[in-house]
Amino acid sequence: MLYKSKAIVLHTVRYKDNSLIAYCYSELFGRISFVVNSAYSSGKSPGKAVYFQPFSILDVVFYRNTGSDLCRLKEVSIAIGQSSISFDHTKRTIALFLSEVIYRTVREEEPNPTFYNFLENSVHLLDIMQSGVANFHLIFLMQHSRQLGFFPSNLWSAANKYFDYRSGSFIPHIPQHNFYLESDVSKMISQVISTPFYNAEELSFGHNQRQQIISGILQYYKFHLGSNLEFTSLTVLTQLFD
Template identity: 35%
Template sequence: MIIKSKGIVLGYIKYGDSSIIARIFTEESGYGSYIVNSIRSQKTKKSIGHFQPFSILDLILYVKETRDLQRISEFKNHYPLHHLHHDPIKSSITLFLTEVFSKLLQSEQSPNPHLFSFAEESIKVLDALESGVANFHLQFLLKIGPHLGYAIDEIDNLFSSTDRLSPSSEVHKRMEVLMNEPYGVGLGMSRESRNEVLDEILNYYEHHAHIHKPRSLEVLRSILN
C-alpha cells in the first residue's frame, strides 16, 4: 500500500553500505521505522541532511501490514528549518527532545493527528523562537502530556500521581506558567530551578511511561549552563 504523509524525523541509524533506518512519526501512520535506500551513496542526488532530528518531510511510503520495517519511496522538505540545526542551544534541545519523544511514542503505532499537529507547530515555533529558548524543552514536555493521554493538565498531578513531595511554591508557580503560557514566555530561571523542573517532569514520565533518563540529558544541561 502506498501512503502519502507528512512526517517528523526523530533520528536514524546506518543500515548496510549505503542506507539508513529512520525513526519517523508520521501523520497518517503514527510512529515507525523506515528504510531509506542508498541515501548514503556517493551517487545519490538526495541529501541525508533531510533526516536531521525534527525535520518535517513530505513522504511517500510503501507500507505492508505484515512487515515491521517499512520503506520510504520518496521524500522532500515540507517546511524549511532555518535555525534549528545550526544554533547550538536549539540543536541540543532538539537532540534531547527527539530522544524523549521517541520513547514516549513507542505506543503510538496508529495515527494521532492532534499529537502530530502539536509536535509540528512546536518545532516551527522552536525554529523561529528568539527568546525563552532555554525553557522550550520544559514547556514542550509539560504541554505534550495531554496529547499522549497523561493527565498533567494541572501541575499538582505531576506529584500526586507519583507520591513525590511537591516542590517549593516558587518552582510550582514557574511550572504552572511554563505549562499554561505560550512558548517563549518571559520567565527568568536559574540553573537550579530549571534542573529541578526538568527532574520533576522526567520523574513523572519515568513513573508512568517507564522511560529511563535520556542519555542526552547531561549534554543538554552542560550547554544550557
C-alpha cells in the same frame, strides 16, 4: 502499497553499509519506521541522510506492507523548510532532546491528527522563536504530558504548594509517600504549565532552577511511563546551559 505522507524525524540508526533506519511520526500512520537505502554520500552525491535530522518535517513516498514493521522509502523531500534549527546550536540541541523524548514515549502506530498537529506546530514555533529558547523544552515537556494523558489537574497556590506527581495535582500538605516535589520546584513547574510558548521569555529561570525543573518533570514522566525511561541526549542538553 504506495503511500505519501508528511513525517517528522525522531531518531535514526545506521543500517548495513550505506543505509539507515529512520523512526518518524507521520501524519498518515502515526509512528512509523523507514529503511532508507543509499543514505550516505558516495562520490558527489550527498546521500539521503541529510534529510533525516531531528525534527525535520518531510514529505515521504513509501511502500508499506502488512506484517512488516519497516516501510521502504521511495522518495523524500523537505515539506516545511526550517530557517534556524539546523544552524542554531541551542535549537539543534533542544530538537535532539525533544525528538528523543517523542521517540521513547510515543509508541502508537496509528494516526493521531491532534498529536501530529501539536508536534508540527511545536517544531515551527521552535524554529521561529527569537527569545525564551532556553525554556522551550520545559514548556514542551509539560504540554506533551497532556498528549500522553497525565497533564496536571490544577496549579500551584499558597494553599496547594506541593506537586504530587502520583496524582498529578498540587496539594496542601506533604503526602504520605515520596512521589512529590518541594514547594519551590512545584511553583516553578506550575509557572511552566501556565506559560504558552510565545511567552517563554517571561520565565526568568537561572541554570540551577532550570535543572531542578527538568529533573522534577522527568521524575513525573518516569512515574507514569516507567522508571527505566532514560534520555541519552539529556547530558548534552544539560551541558548546553552550563
